[in-house]
Amino acid sequence: MNVETLNKAEKVQLMTDLMAKFVSLVSYKLPKDVESKLKELSEEESNPLAKIIYRTMEENQKRASELKRPSCQDTGVLQFFVKCGEDFPLIGQLDKILKGSVYKSTIDTPLRHNSVETFDEYNTGENVGDGSPSIFWEIEEDSDKVEIYTYMAGGGCTLPGVATVLMPGEGYEGVVKFVLDRMTSYGVNACPPLLVGVGVGTSVETAAMNSKKALMRSVGSHNENANAAKMERLLEDGINAIGLGPQGLKGSKSVMGVNVVNTARHPSTIGVAVNTGCWSHRRGKITFDRHLNYEISTHEEDTL
Structure with missing residues (x-):
């Protein structure tokens, strides 16, 4: 044409x-990076029930693709x-x-x-x-x-995101605490393994937008800032240690990854937000x- x-x-x-x-x-049809990560997590999993769930997820995606239905x-x-x-x-x-x-x-x-x-x-x-x-x-x-x-x-994963503004004395330790509190209280409801988007900015709206942009980044990508990339690794280790497993029924891993997106902030505020992408990201x-x-x-x- x-x-x-x-x-x-x-x-x-x-x-x-x-x-x-x-x-x-x-x-x-899931994007390639998500498909690959789910396969990797399935192969690494030792919990028998978790392995069954991963196989069910794979079959679900296969049928959806064949039938071209959500x-x-x-x-x-x-x-x-x-x-x-x-x-x-x-x-x-x-x-x-x-x-x-x-x-x-x-x-x-x-x-x-x-x-x-x-x-x-x-x-x-x-x-x-x-x-x-x-x-x-x-x-x-x-x-x-x-x-x-x-x-x-x-409605079960990304839409129930949460954001707040921390005082500077809480520091980046406060960011980590905020994220982990959310994951331990809500993460099981969002159909793990999750892609966790963390936004850091100057206010609730900038942090919330950053957390959404974080979910658009590829699974396995890393923040260009070394300190932010370190936070991604530490949060991923910490959330995995909770042991949510696929669909929250226990397993060795809780997340596909943690992506942090950050923008400049006011010196007296640290805006932070968390959004989660479910396994069917x-x-x-x-x-x-x-x-x-x-x-x-x-x-x-x-x-x-």
Whole structure:
């Protein structure tokens, strides 16, 4: 197809259709890094019940991929983390495109209807609503492409995140305590093994956004800051020592990893937030150029 011969409305429809197919792909097929880590944890596990659970997880993903149906009944709230070049031709239509793609994927895949209008208390029946899906923006100078991280934030794992602001006297030891308190009190409910996203910033909202960005990072990646990377290792060891195991039924490991994302902070505050991705960590990254050619870096062997 020669995209240059299409008018703007036709380009909007084309990108909506492609994104709807991508949302569907994310719903039933895990990214390679998650698949690989689950296989590694399964092979290392010695607990007999835990090994059975890992085999069940593997079979679940195999069936979901074969049937092209969501791997979990909770297909979550769609969250899009967008880095858009200032010269991308559909920059002004992206909100419309992403919302339309969620609606179309909800019908075609299908996805569960997870959008309830607050206070009015009715399900829209379309999986979209006021402020849903969630779209978070970054604008990139001198670029004509767009990168879109697509994430299904489940009601049992990521959506019940938690954030606070610590006083400086609590130091980074306070950050560790906050994370471990959350993992020991809630981690079993979030379908382990977990990918734990820890955000550190200057306030609750910056820390919360950092913790979400941490979940977009690959399993096994490390923070570029040596001190932050050390915290990742220490937290991973500490949470693994809890022994949650797959689905919280005990085992040698609790997490796929711990990712820390940090930004500068006010000298008298340390914002910290924790979000968890469940074992079925449904996220994907797709990049479009100005001609709507795409590249899927998380699911390289798949096409739309």
